[in-house]
Amino acid sequence: MSDIKLDSDVQEPKIRKLKRKSKYPFEEMLVGQSFHQPMSKMKSLSCLVSRKNSQHSMNHPTKKDKDGDPAKIINKFFVLRTVYDDDKKGKGVRVFRTI
16 A cells, blocks of 8 residues: 555646747748758757647648548748858858748
């Protein structure tokens, strides 16, 4: 037997979602816009771009892809590209909104 006592009269607390403002302007970006960051941000931005793309896509309720899986509906899509000295802000990485 355990020394831990069970309670029956305690309500589960509601989940609180933290609303943090992103330091990157993903939600404000229009198709064709981009922003530049130093090369040192590439790894963290790569993960963030992948997560944002997942957040802005969902399964289609009826259409299937060639493998029979639900087709994706994409509302926004971002890509990360390495840029060099010919970029107006110099060498670094740039995130573009393409859809």
